[in-house]
Every structure is written in C-alpha cells, then in structure tokens.
Amino acid sequence: MSVKLSKSVIGWLAVSMLLGGMAQAVTIQHWNSAQGARVYFVEAHANPIVDLRVEFDAGNRREDPAKPGVSDMTASLLDAGTARRSEEQLREALADTASSLSAFAELEGAGVTLRTLARPAVREQAVALAADVLAHPAFPAAILEREKARTIENLRQEENDAGFLAQRELTRQMYPQHPYGINARVSAASLKSITRADLLAFWRSHYQPRYAVVSIVGDLSRAEAERLAEELLAGLANRPGSLPAIPPVALPPAGKTVKLTHPGTQTHMALGMPVITRDDPDYFPLLVGNYALGGGGFDARLMKEVRDKRGLTYGVSSNFSPYQRAGEFGIGLSTRNDQAATALKVTRDTLRQFIEEGPSAAELEQAKANIIGGFPLRFDSNGKLLGYLGVIGLYQLPLTFLDDYVKHVAAVTPDQVRDAWRRRIHPEQMATVIVGPNS
Amino acid sequence: MISRTLSTVAGVVFLGVCGVVSAEPVEAVLDNGMKIVVQRDERAPVAVSQLWYRVGSVDEVNGRTGLSHLLEHMMFKGTPTVPAGEFSRLIAQAGGKDNAFTSRDYTVYFQQLAADKLPLALKLEADRMHNLSFKDSDFTSELQVVKEERRMRTDDQPAGIMAETLFANAFVANPVRYPVIGWMDDLDHMKPDDLRQWYHHWYGPNNATLVVVGDVDPQAVIAEARRQFGPLKPVALPERRPQIEPEQKGERRVSVKAVSPLPSLTLAWQVPRLEKVDAQRPYALYMLSAILDGQAASRLPRRLVREQRVATEVSADYDMLGRGGALFSLSGVPAQGKALAQLEQALRQEMAHIARDGVSERELERVRLQLQAGRIYEKDSMFAQAMRIGNLESIGFSWRDDATIDANIAKVSAEQVRQAARSLVDDHLTVVTLLPQQGDKPRMPAMPQGDQTHVR
Structure with missing residues (x-):
C-alpha cells in the first residue's frame, strides 16, 4: 500500500505556516481537566503514534533539604509495581503493547512520558498502564532497597566524572540555600536515609491533578485526547493544603573560585551565576546575545577563540537555563591539564569583552538569522513538539508563544543586548569551579 | 553507532493499521x-x-x-x-x-x-x-x-x-x-x-x-x-582487501586498569556480520540480543539486576551491519559486594539456559512487535530515517533491503535462537574486565574507544 498524501491531510503541524523565514504556527489546543490539570494538545495525523507527557510540580526543588533524592526516587519507583500489578507484570504488559513509558524528575517537575501506537486498542491499554502507575504506585520496600543501592553505585560512577563534579559544585555555589540547589546535595547518606514513607508522602502531596500539566501530541481527535487526559489522572485526587511558593534566588555578592582535585588527563571548568527567569524582561536580549557569545556552536565567539584559533578544547559553550526563578547562566569547557589556566583566561577575556562591547551588528544579524530561520527545526517532530507543550504548560506561557518567539527575536537590537548583558551578567559574581589533578 | 536497533525507512504497515503510509524513497x-x-x-x-x-x-x-x-x-x-x-x-x-x-x-x-x-x-x-x-x-x-x-x-x-x-x-x-x-x-x-x-x-x-x-x-x-x-570526476579508489580475521581458537582474557570506583565486565564473541540479506545466523543473533536486552521485560535486566541483584547494570549488544568484524557482547557492572566472577558466572548461566531450553514464543512475539513499532516511532525523526537509508547503502546494502531484513528477523524461530546461543563458544570469546584504580596511583596508558562514532 502506498498512499500519496496531500498537505491538507498531513499537516496539522504545518497549518498556517508562513514560509520565507517568518513564523510557523502550530495549532495548540488547551483546556483544563475536570480535576484542574492543564492540558495541551496538538493533533498530528501523519504518523500513527501518540506521545504524551504528564508533569507534576514534583521536581527536585520540592525535596526536603534534609532528604535530597526523594523526587527522583519517587518518580523512578512509580513503575516498580502498583496495587494491582507487580513490577514484572507491568513490564510485560508494556512490552506487549510495544509502548515505552519512562519516568523523569527534573528541577521544576517530575512525571512520566509515554510513547505508544495510535491504534485505539493499543493506546488505551498503554494509557491504562500509565494511569495505574501514577495513581496506585506500591513503592515496594524491597524494590526501594534495591534501587537505593543501584542509585548509590551510579552516583559513585558519576562522581568519577570531572565534568559532573564541576557542574554539581557550580550548582551548589549558585544556590547555597535555595531549593534549586537541593539536588546537587544528593549523597550516599541522603539516599540511604530515604524510606518508603518518604516516597508515599512526597507522592501524596505533589502528584495531584491540580499540579499537573498534560501534553499530548499525536494521531487522535480532540474528543479522544480529552478522554485520555481524564483517564490518565482519574485515580489521583486533589488534597487539601497547598505547596509553598518557590522563593526568589538571592544573588551571591561575589563568585568564589573553587578547586577540586580529581585525576585525569583533562581539567574541567564551569563558570556560572543565577540570572534568568522564564518571564524575564531581558529574556530575548540575553538569549539572542548568547548565540553570539557561546550558544551558537561554531558560530560563537567562545568556540572561535578557544577552539578554532587556539586548539585549546574540543568544546566550549555558554548557556541560559530559564526557570521560574533565576536559572543559570553558565560556561563550561575542558582542556589538557597544563593549559587549563590559559583556556580559562581566554574564556574570561572573551566574556568580558563581549559584555563590554556587545555583539557586532553582523554577529547579531547572524544570530537572528539562525534562530528565526531555524525555528521550524525546533518542533519538526512530535517528540520535540511535546517538549515545547510541556514548557508552555509548566510556565503558563501564552498559546501564541511559538509564533511570538520569532517576532521577539526579530525585534532585538544591538543596544538592547549590550544593555541587558551589562546589567545582568557580572563576571565577578560568577562562581568558577576547576576540577583536575593540579587544582 | 547503530547497535542492534534496526530502524525503518520505507513505509511499513503495522498490523493492518489503516493509517498513513509514506511514499517510498x-x-x-x-x-x-x-x-x-x-x-x-x-x-x-x-x-x-x-x-x-x-x-x-x-x-x-x-x-x-x-x-x-x-x-x-x-x-x-x-x-x-x-x-x-x-x-x-x-x-x-x-x-x-x-x-x-x-x-x-x-x-x-x-x-x-x-x-x-x-x-x-x-x-x-x-x-x-x-x-x-x-x-x-x-x-x-x-x-x-x-x-x-x-x-x-x-x-x-x-x-x-x-x-x-x-x-x-x-x-x-x-x-x-x-x-x-x-x-x-x-x-x-x-x-x-x-x-x-x-x-x-x-x-x-x-x-x-x-x-x-x-x-x-x-x-x-x-x-x-x-x-x-554531476560535473565532478570519479576518483580511482584504493583497493579494499578483505582482511578476514583468522579463526579465534581459544578464549582471551584481558584486564585493564582505569581510574574508576566500579569494576565492569564484557563478554564478547566473534560472530558473523550480515553479508547477504538471505543469511540466517545474524538474524538469530539479533533476536537473541533483543530477547536479552532492549525492552521493558527483557531477560538480562530482569534476571541479573532485579531478581538475582548481581548487577547494577547489564546489557547485550549485536550490530549486524558493519564492514568489519562483528561482536556479540554482554556487559555489566556488578552490584555492590558482588565480584566480577559472580557476574560473569550469572551471564554465562543465562546463555547456557537459552542454549539448553530456548526461548518462549511470547518473547519472540515481543521482539517482533517492538521491531514493527520501532519502525513507526522512528518515522517521527527525519534524521533517523536518513540514518537508516545511509547506513544500509554505505554498508553495501540498499534501502530496499530494509523490509527484507525486518521480515527475516520476524521469521527467526525459538530453535534458531537456541542454536545461536549454542554457537557462542568459549573459543571465540574475549573477556575484558576493568579493574578500578585510585586516582593517585600511576595510570595505565590509555586504550581506545569502542563507541564507533565521533562527532566533529
């Protein structure tokens, strides 16, 4: 069978698209479930699959500072058995539908993603399994012990990686008190202290429909998506009480330089400070400027200065991580031990010069051309689109976010970039972490 | 880079889904x-x-x-x-x-x-x-x-x-x-x-x-x-000699020291790669590796990580598509308090179990299902579709062989899987163990990377 498709059949994704480098709109549908979950849906019939993601306000930031690791452990034990199904029964049922169900715990949220075939019999079976693990997790004590032991071993492995150590220490430096720093304090001791009661309590207070964002992309109708969202959360209840607000981040007055000794042929370096929020008024000037500094890969100043001109590193980049509260502006790189000081100096000089001068007119044009021209690549698959729906839902961004994005980028001027970077990025407030044998 | 995961290019209709099928390349x-x-x-x-x-x-x-x-x-x-x-x-x-x-x-x-x-x-x-x-x-x-x-x-x-x-x-x-x-x-x-x-x-x-x-x-x-x-002239390509590996006659055991908190282990057998689409053994080996690892209910993680708790991680790997020699490998990290020898023993027992008793029809069916669904999932990514075409073409096959390869995997019987497991004899085996070293001790000269791909 070989069916030739017309654009009108294929393209819910491509509806109302304007070519020529301007906006490409995606039709996002949004409603609230009966129990108050925010649901975001894009109908996409070209491929007979369905992707969904449900994310609760149950991320690392919600952990008790005395028990780092609880949000990850809660998410990862969701599929360790339910009131009705053992761990192995769940796994076999999933394998029999050829679906993939995975749990995640990130800084702001935690939950599950599901990819399944769109055929109703298969999809309904897979969604029923997802609903079961969300609503009736058993958190068996024996499996908790097994997973604690495995997580501790994995942590030991990670702690052998200089890049991991550098980033973890940077997070600790940036968020000494703030909930965004809790997860960087996971240790073997904190993992050992986690009990089944901790998981149950965390699940009860955070896995509630009113704290959920459900994102759905795929080959199903609006009516089917509405039913799916209801079924997915049907077993969960809203409970009295409410989660505390996440406090603003206090900026450290001066960034420290921390050196950690670790064996290896390379020294890893991470620099950063808390800067950017999702609703930041400087969001676009900071992001567009970052393309020119270190976000634009081979197009960026850092790559040109540190890698191309001097051969000092395989990769160097700068990035912004916008969160509800101030997220990281960071720079990371690694180099042969004996040239670590040189690489760090070139990196810092490049940053200082960029803040002083801002991007050239040509650099800014290049940044805008790439971001705007490449915008359709950011959601050219259901998988990528699902990620955007999750962000829109989590931060309650307008449904026109994707359309507006391009307009905002196009409007950024060199003065705005220079001004925003000068006001917001202060090298002396950035912490520097150096991990290597000579540190 | 592409290990064992076979992916699709041409339109495949999944179990009579009355959905949408892409035109062929x-x-x-x-x-x-x-x-x-x-x-x-x-x-x-x-x-x-x-x-x-x-x-x-x-x-x-x-x-x-x-x-x-x-x-x-x-x-x-x-x-x-x-x-x-x-x-x-x-x-x-x-x-x-x-x-x-x-x-x-x-x-x-x-x-x-x-x-x-x-x-x-x-x-x-x-x-x-x-x-x-x-x-x-x-x-x-x-x-x-x-x-x-x-x-x-x-x-x-x-x-x-x-x-x-x-x-x-x-x-x-x-x-x-x-x-x-x-x-x-x-x-x-x-x-x-x-x-x-x-x-x-x-x-x-x-x-x-x-x-x-x-x-x-x-x-x-x-x-x-x-x-x-079109205007570019063809070049005179150097001769490619076969460089066939002489038959291995005897197990090899190698250890390597590295700065690492955890030991690890790989058992790898020399096996055939896919040279012609109508071969049999590569498909049986693929089926074996997919039953051992790669889906929610596969054997190795279930038996070694979840039941026996002898490993924290375990995996199986076989890439039939390549121009050089191929390996069928099992790898793992022992659980805390378990020795490398215990993990090796457990891995060998699983293989012996299959060599003796074979696998169930239900396990075969799960792999077939996974393979078919994987084709459909993979179409979500244009990059992955292009990878599949390019990989087949560059190894010496055609994108047209894609469906045949799938069909041949689906035809593998429980008995063929059992035979594939029996074919993995010690004489063709290499065992590598990683022995953890503290960082302050002198390091061994570094060894290479087995991951086959290096991005610019």
Whole structure:
C-alpha cells in the first residue's frame, strides 16, 4: 500500500505556516481537566503514534533539604509495581503493547512520558498502564532497597566524572540555600536515609491533578485526547493544603573560585551565576546575545577563540537555563591539564569583552538569522513538539508563544543586548569551579 | 553507532493499521557513480541532508589510525571559495545546523535546515568534495582539538577505555580493532599531507551517497544534486582487501586498569556480520540480543539486576551491519559486594539456559512487535530515517533491503535462537574486565574507544 498524501491531510503541524523565514504556527489546543490539570494538545495525523507527557510540580526543588533524592526516587519507583500489578507484570504488559513509558524528575517537575501506537486498542491499554502507575504506585520496600543501592553505585560512577563534579559544585555555589540547589546535595547518606514513607508522602502531596500539566501530541481527535487526559489522572485526587511558593534566588555578592582535585588527563571548568527567569524582561536580549557569545556552536565567539584559533578544547559553550526563578547562566569547557589556566583566561577575556562591547551588528544579524530561520527545526517532530507543550504548560506561557518567539527575536537590537548583558551578567559574581589533578 | 536497533525507512504497515503510509524513497545514480536517495516527508517545512562517504577507521592501517575522523574535522577548514569556518557560518545564516561524524564504516556530513535552503547545502558539499584546501597551521590547531576530544571521550572515561580495549583484543587482523579516533601516538605523528592524501584517495562522487529526507520534491532534489555533483570526476579508489580475521581458537582474557570506583565486565564473541540479506545466523543473533536486552521485560535486566541483584547494570549488544568484524557482547557492572566472577558466572548461566531450553514464543512475539513499532516511532525523526537509508547503502546494502531484513528477523524461530546461543563458544570469546584504580596511583596508558562514532 502506498498512499500519496496531500498537505491538507498531513499537516496539522504545518497549518498556517508562513514560509520565507517568518513564523510557523502550530495549532495548540488547551483546556483544563475536570480535576484542574492543564492540558495541551496538538493533533498530528501523519504518523500513527501518540506521545504524551504528564508533569507534576514534583521536581527536585520540592525535596526536603534534609532528604535530597526523594523526587527522583519517587518518580523512578512509580513503575516498580502498583496495587494491582507487580513490577514484572507491568513490564510485560508494556512490552506487549510495544509502548515505552519512562519516568523523569527534573528541577521544576517530575512525571512520566509515554510513547505508544495510535491504534485505539493499543493506546488505551498503554494509557491504562500509565494511569495505574501514577495513581496506585506500591513503592515496594524491597524494590526501594534495591534501587537505593543501584542509585548509590551510579552516583559513585558519576562522581568519577570531572565534568559532573564541576557542574554539581557550580550548582551548589549558585544556590547555597535555595531549593534549586537541593539536588546537587544528593549523597550516599541522603539516599540511604530515604524510606518508603518518604516516597508515599512526597507522592501524596505533589502528584495531584491540580499540579499537573498534560501534553499530548499525536494521531487522535480532540474528543479522544480529552478522554485520555481524564483517564490518565482519574485515580489521583486533589488534597487539601497547598505547596509553598518557590522563593526568589538571592544573588551571591561575589563568585568564589573553587578547586577540586580529581585525576585525569583533562581539567574541567564551569563558570556560572543565577540570572534568568522564564518571564524575564531581558529574556530575548540575553538569549539572542548568547548565540553570539557561546550558544551558537561554531558560530560563537567562545568556540572561535578557544577552539578554532587556539586548539585549546574540543568544546566550549555558554548557556541560559530559564526557570521560574533565576536559572543559570553558565560556561563550561575542558582542556589538557597544563593549559587549563590559559583556556580559562581566554574564556574570561572573551566574556568580558563581549559584555563590554556587545555583539557586532553582523554577529547579531547572524544570530537572528539562525534562530528565526531555524525555528521550524525546533518542533519538526512530535517528540520535540511535546517538549515545547510541556514548557508552555509548566510556565503558563501564552498559546501564541511559538509564533511570538520569532517576532521577539526579530525585534532585538544591538543596544538592547549590550544593555541587558551589562546589567545582568557580572563576571565577578560568577562562581568558577576547576576540577583536575593540579587544582 | 547503530547497535542492534534496526530502524525503518520505507513505509511499513503495522498490523493492518489503516493509517498513513509514506511514499517510498526515490533514488538515482549519477554518471560519475554518486548515488542519491530522497525520502519525502511533509510533516514540517524542513529537510535533512546527509552526505555519506564510504570511508572509516576500517579502511585505515596501523601507524595512521584516526585519519578518517581527523579528515572529517579538516573538511571544515576551507576551499578556495569558502574559507575555513565559512561552511558552518553560511549554513547557520540560513537557519540551519550542520555537523559531521565518523564511524568505523563511514564518514557523514549533515545539515538540517528549512527545505527551501537545501540547494545551499548541496552546493557547499559539492565544493568541498573536490576543492578542500586547508592550511598547515589549521591542521596543527585542529589536531590539538582532536587530541582533546580523545582525552575527554576515551582517556578519562572508563567506558571508553573498556570499549577500546575490547576491540583491540578481540581482533588481531581485522581493522575493526582500531579506535575510530586513532591511537594517541598515531595522532602525535600525523602530518597534514597524510590528510590530503586520504582526502584524494577516498573523497569523490563514486564513494559517496547523498540522502535527503524532508518536505521536498524528490525529482527536484535529484536534479539539483545532478547540477552540483554531476560535473565532478570519479576518483580511482584504493583497493579494499578483505582482511578476514583468522579463526579465534581459544578464549582471551584481558584486564585493564582505569581510574574508576566500579569494576565492569564484557563478554564478547566473534560472530558473523550480515553479508547477504538471505543469511540466517545474524538474524538469530539479533533476536537473541533483543530477547536479552532492549525492552521493558527483557531477560538480562530482569534476571541479573532485579531478581538475582548481581548487577547494577547489564546489557547485550549485536550490530549486524558493519564492514568489519562483528561482536556479540554482554556487559555489566556488578552490584555492590558482588565480584566480577559472580557476574560473569550469572551471564554465562543465562546463555547456557537459552542454549539448553530456548526461548518462549511470547518473547519472540515481543521482539517482533517492538521491531514493527520501532519502525513507526522512528518515522517521527527525519534524521533517523536518513540514518537508516545511509547506513544500509554505505554498508553495501540498499534501502530496499530494509523490509527484507525486518521480515527475516520476524521469521527467526525459538530453535534458531537456541542454536545461536549454542554457537557462542568459549573459543571465540574475549573477556575484558576493568579493574578500578585510585586516582593517585600511576595510570595505565590509555586504550581506545569502542563507541564507533565521533562527532566533529
């Protein structure tokens, strides 16, 4: 069978698209479930699959500072058995539908993603399994012990990686008190202290429909998506009480330089400070400027200065991580031990010069051309689109976010970039972490 | 890079789903021998272009390992009309992303961009296919970059050291034993003219396949490719000798020390690769590896991690698609308090169990289902579709063999899986163990990377 498709059949994704480098709109549908979950849906019939993601306000930031690791452990034990199904029964049922169900715990949220075939019999079976693990997790004590032991071993492995150590220490430096720093304090001791009661309590207070964002992309109708969202959360209840607000981040007055000794042929370096929020008024000037500094890969100043001109590193980049509260502006790189000081100096000089001068007119044009021209690549698959729906839902961004994005980028001027970077990025407030044998 | 996961290109109807099936790819061969395969995918107004050169580390010789990968880096260092750095700048200006990667079997350059910008990518690729002209100073600097890449990915990574050690010891004659990134000493002695020579030997239209997937008219893409690449002359390709690995007669055991808190273990048997689509054993080996690992209910994690708790991680791997020698491997990290010997024993027991009792029909059915669903899931990514086409074409198959390969896997019987398990004899086995060292002790000389792919 070989069916030739017309654009009108294929393209819910491509509806109302304007070519020529301007906006490409995606039709996002949004409603609230009966129990108050925010649901975001894009109908996409070209491929007979369905992707969904449900994310609760149950991320690392919600952990008790005395028990780092609880949000990850809660998410990862969701599929360790339910009131009705053992761990192995769940796994076999999933394998029999050829679906993939995975749990995640990130800084702001935690939950599950599901990819399944769109055929109703298969999809309904897979969604029923997802609903079961969300609503009736058993958190068996024996499996908790097994997973604690495995997580501790994995942590030991990670702690052998200089890049991991550098980033973890940077997070600790940036968020000494703030909930965004809790997860960087996971240790073997904190993992050992986690009990089944901790998981149950965390699940009860955070896995509630009113704290959920459900994102759905795929080959199903609006009516089917509405039913799916209801079924997915049907077993969960809203409970009295409410989660505390996440406090603003206090900026450290001066960034420290921390050196950690670790064996290896390379020294890893991470620099950063808390800067950017999702609703930041400087969001676009900071992001567009970052393309020119270190976000634009081979197009960026850092790559040109540190890698191309001097051969000092395989990769160097700068990035912004916008969160509800101030997220990281960071720079990371690694180099042969004996040239670590040189690489760090070139990196810092490049940053200082960029803040002083801002991007050239040509650099800014290049940044805008790439971001705007490449915008359709950011959601050219259901998988990528699902990620955007999750962000829109989590931060309650307008449904026109994707359309507006391009307009905002196009409007950024060199003065705005220079001004925003000068006001917001202060090298002396950035912490520097150096991990290597000579540190 | 592609391990055991087989993915789809041509439209496959899943269990009679009355959904949507993509049109098949369209192909053409230019007079100079260059092949072009185009898959239309109209879901978004974008396209991916991948130019596959059939040259990788299996084409290299001792003393000059790492040439293919280093040349991949040098390909961004300019032509008379497009100076160093300009290739990526032009693609970025057009809203695109570009990069490249090298494996044992091939070197691939790719761009992802708005579909209407595709001609730019083709023009730039055609230019550097025959006009590469880099400065010695750019070579010197880029060599340092590649050595940093090696330090980062292999020398400081226990998993990289393990994989490099495995391939260097499991084979004695076949060039699959060389690390893709090259031995550090070979990099130390690399000269710019080595790269220029490698380029002139292997880079030409008759050693390349262009794969495009996206919202494009296949005939228009072929016409544009003909315009850009058609005038290029074919090159006289060096002879590729078979370099067949002599039969292994006796188990090999190797240990390697590395800075690591945890030990690890790999058991790897020399096995056939897929040479003809109507072979049998590779499909049975694939089925065996997919039953052992890769889905929610597979055997190894269930038995060793969840039930016996002898391992924290365990995996099985078999890549039937490659030009060099192939391995069927089982790897794991022992659980705390468990010895490497206990983990090895447990892995061997699982294999012996299958060799004796076979596998269930339900397990076979799950793998078939997973394979079919995987094809459909994979179509969500244009890049993955192009990878599948390019991989098959570069290994010596056609994208048309895709469905046959799937069908042949689906036909594997429980008895064939049992036979496949029985065929994994100790005489063909290499066992590698990683022995953890504290950081303050002197380090062993580093070993290579088994992961086959190095991104620029």
